[in-house]
Amino acid sequence: MTQRISINPITRLEGHGKIDIFLDQEGNVANTYFQVPELRGFEQFCVGRPAEDMPNITNRICGVCPEAHHMAAVKALDRVFAADPPSAAKKIRELLYMAFFVTDHTTHFYALGGPDFIIGPDAPPAERNILGVIRKVGLDAGKQVIACRSRNHHVIQKLGGRAIHPIAGLPGGWSKPVSEAERIEIEAAARANIEFALFSLKVFDAVVLKNPAYLKLIESDVYLHRTYYMGTVDENNKLNLYDGKIRVVDPEGAEFARYDVADYAAHVAEHVEPWTYLKFPFLKRVGWKGFEDGADSGVYCATPLARLNVADGLTTPLAQEEFEKFHEAFRSGQGNGRRKPVHHRLATHWARLIELLYAAEHMLELATDPEITSPEVRRIPDRIAGEGVGSVEAPRGTLMHHYRANQQGLIEKANLIVGTTNNHAVIAMSIRRAAQKLIRAGQIVEEGLLNRIEMAFRLYDPCLSCATHALPGSMPLVVSIRDHAGSLLRTVRRDG
């Protein structure tokens, strides 16, 4: 008989997903399914609306990363309206975006990802939260988290025109310049962010890297996948979160593809499974070979870890030092003329902190750039080119918006690949791997064990409410669950 173990709802994960683990007769994991509620009808919702509304509609898909949707949308509109923004406008966008990255990565580390390490994977769930982190690291850390969020939200509000959902992005630029008084305040915030990022990296070093048990956990094969990686790089192949070319490296670290996001359809295709409406993007030239590791499988990963694997380095000095330390710590070695990738998925938490430092340092560079207070922030569009693709690196992976507008400027087609969607296949693989390694021969499932399975997907910080946005509204939902012999155990149906 097949036993079913359910964890429902997933704590601390957007969208109240559900994991079903199926055991075989010997009590070993036969398979796992990761399911989330599906949101429907986003494309239909967009069709017929004025294209210039998209940055303010798409940033409401999700309350967590509206800034990322706003940026990807305005960048797509720059192309829809054939209006390349003035340099100062691009810098203001990027400045806001760095403040957003600082607050988002901070919150993830202290509230979501960090507790697993700082308090421990076997601690009771009631203690594995930000309060537990403060008990361990000190009250000052909690105050710093609050202060960090507060000053960066303030920067986002100043630059974006509104506290949570920015509205200042326009095709061809930004709606208002930065005053000198604002610039001074933002510069001070950036300096405080750098100090805070360094503090966070020190905490990680002391609590995680200096603890042999955690290092062993990070390096164990439970949390290891050798896949392709995707991220955005600048002209020198350095990490860029706001703009650049999409770069893909293979599991050995060799460059596999480097392209303008407008060409995404030539590189990425989407696989569908009968048991979920989640789509599983994969590399077209490799092909879909199932939920498998390796160079022969088109599965790729797009996360902070992926970005540090595709980048040849970081453009800011302190983050670059950490980047080198990161690769040395995992002895990634050299191959194909560059560093080989780090495949340990739990290292994503460290990678996230390195990006936090990079974002803080780059925020200071932008805040002290003489051009940042330039009044030239808008190029007024004078025609409709019709089609546009824009992308940014969202905290959770490469985010792409693709719009087609008619000659009245109304949306005819909208397609989004959000950060989490890129990672659907690797998330499913990580859950299955963790379950297989940790549940054996009917061993009793205890909380610590289940948490280690949750850790497998929490490291991706999946944002499922917006990852399921683009589903066709007309199709009924049928979720089928089968046992090892292929017999249908359960069907959940919802007519569209």
Add this chain to the structure above:
Amino acid sequence: MRTIVIGIGNPVLCDDSVGLEIVRRLRKELPESDDVATTELYAGGIRLMEAMVGYDEAILVDAIQTENGRPGAIYALDLADVAQTRNICSTHDGSLAVALDLGRITGLAIPPRISIWAVEAADVETFSEAMTAAVAAAVPEVVDRIIAQLQTGSFLYQEIRHENSSLFL
């Protein structure tokens, strides 16, 4: 005595927007006053805690889904009652209870009084700016009850919870 009324939800996700809509109507119907502020939020958890800092009282308005709930049913809850409305927790940073404790221990002025109005949602999975009819129909009553709460200072949650006791888990 300063009160903030916070509507929470996603404005383009059908019935999930009911809390936001109630706060928008409330803003129109309330007399201008320095004592009552209103705001709309799209995420809970720490963000929600931060929004209520410095007020003496917070009134939260959100959608909820309960087992066998009747769409449009109104619930008046306090923090001890509420396990999960739709949006007061953020699964990206944690529960409201943890967020409130975080605020308190780091020295923020968390309101001593927090009450929650929730409306049973029918559809929170379809992108739409319009709510379903039953949920939209509940909006005026919640607006009236919040105005009464603001005027009398008393929150009659037990009475209303009793009305809906068969619906509330």
